[in-house]
Amino acid sequence: MIVPLGHVFLLAGITFAMGLVCLVAHRNLVMTLIGVEVMMNAAAIAFVAASLRWQLMEGQAFVLFILAVSAAEISLGLMLVISLYRRTGSVDPDRYDILKW
Amino acid sequence: MSLYAAVFYLLGIVILTATGLAVTRRQPVHAVLYLIVAFLGTGALFFLLGAPLLAAFLVIVYAGAIMVLVLFVIMMLQRSPRELGLLSEWGPATLLGIVFLAVAVAMVFKDPGSGILLKGAVARPRDFGRFLFDRYWLAIEILSVLLLVALVAIIQLGKRRDCEESEKFPSPHPSPPGGEGEGEG
Numbered sequence: 705m706i707v708p709l710g711h712v713f714l715l716a717g718i719t720f721a722m723g724l725v726c727l728v729a730h731r732n733l734v735m736t737l738i739g740v741e742v743m744m745n746a747a748a749i750a751f752v753a754a755s756l757r758w759q760l761m762e763g764q765a766f767v768l769f770i771l772a773v774s775a776a777e778i779s780l781g782l783m784l785v786i787s788l789y790r791r792t793g794s795v796d797p798d799r800y801d802i803l804k805w
Numbered sequence: 806m807s808l809y810a811a812v813f814y815l816l817g818i819v820i821l822t823a824t825g826l827a828v829t830r831r832q833p834v835h836a837v838l839y840l841i842v843a844f845l846g847t848g849a850l851f852f853l854l855g856a857p858l859l860a861a862f863l864v865i866v867y868a869g870a871i872m873v874l875v876l877f878v879i880m881m882l883q884r885s886p887r888e889l890g891l892l893s894e895w896g897p898a899t900l901l902g903i904v905f906l907a908v909a910v911a912m913v914f915k916d917p918g919s920g921i922l923l924k925g926a927v928a929r930p931r932d933f934g935r936f937l938f939d940r941y942w943l944a945i946e947i948l949s950v951l952l953l954v955a956l957v958a959i960i961q962l963g964k965r966r967d968c969e970e971s972e973k974f975p976s977p978h979p980s981p982p983g984g985e986g987e988g989e990g
Contacts, residue, residue, distance in 0.1 A: 706923075707813045708923070709921050710919030720905075721906040726827075728902075752856050761928050761936045761948050764928055764933060767851075772951070777864055782874060783959045
């Protein structure tokens with residue numbers, strides 16, 4: 705394995721930036737959640753690379769925690785999207801104007 | 806360039822291409838399908854970086870469970886036609902991403918430790934599990950409580966009480982036909 709550490713971090717950084725763009729640019733709440741998933745995936749790549757660099761297993765333990773938190777987050781987020789959809793009939797955040805007088 | 810390095814760069818290209826295609830799709834179903842490819846590539850990358858148990862977990866949890874959950878939710882929702890023809894947010898979002906990426910790249914390559922070659926090592930699943938339950942058993946228990954709390958919250962949110970709420974808060978946008986009754990069986 706002769707890959708420099710910076711290249712793995714670069715891969716994680718590019719993936720994270722793509723998730724950020726997806727989070728900001730889309731106007732569909734499901735795509736927003738997908739962007740969050742991509743960002744968590746990038747963080748997991750960086751953690752595994754750091755774990756290999758310092759030969760410590762703590763990084764992999766953190767990736768396991770990221771997996772569990774991400775599962776909880778995506779399921780709760782999707783349930784919120786469904787709840788909002790039932791209430792307003794749309795998944796477009798621009799149309800949530802119930803509070804507007 | 807050794808075989809491992811070649812495999813790493815190949816996997817990197819696959820992950821970046823699949824993720825880039827996923828975040829630019831307008832149909833969420835296509836995005837999810839591309840994202841499954843990206844997650845499978847990430848699982849292979851974890852295997853290459855010496856985490857076989859995490860690779861298995863990633864394929865099972867991310868590519869298997871979460872993406873299927875997202876697909877089911879997409880099937881429950883009806884698309885609004887406004888999402889299709891709008892490009893105005895892409896400019897600022899891409900600018901933000903590029904600025905973030907430039908800062909991150911500068912920080913990574915300014916660090917002298919970034920050129921260190923990674924040595925191959927494998928955390929065997931048995932060792933990893935023993936390490937985890939030796940030192941981080943409390944965090945594992947807290948995680949299980951977190952998942953339980955999320956489950957309770959989801960059940961509470963998913964309960965149907967729209968008959969009385971539709972009288973209290975009349976929705977300004979009439980809900981599309983079939984959107985209310987079909988999702989939960």
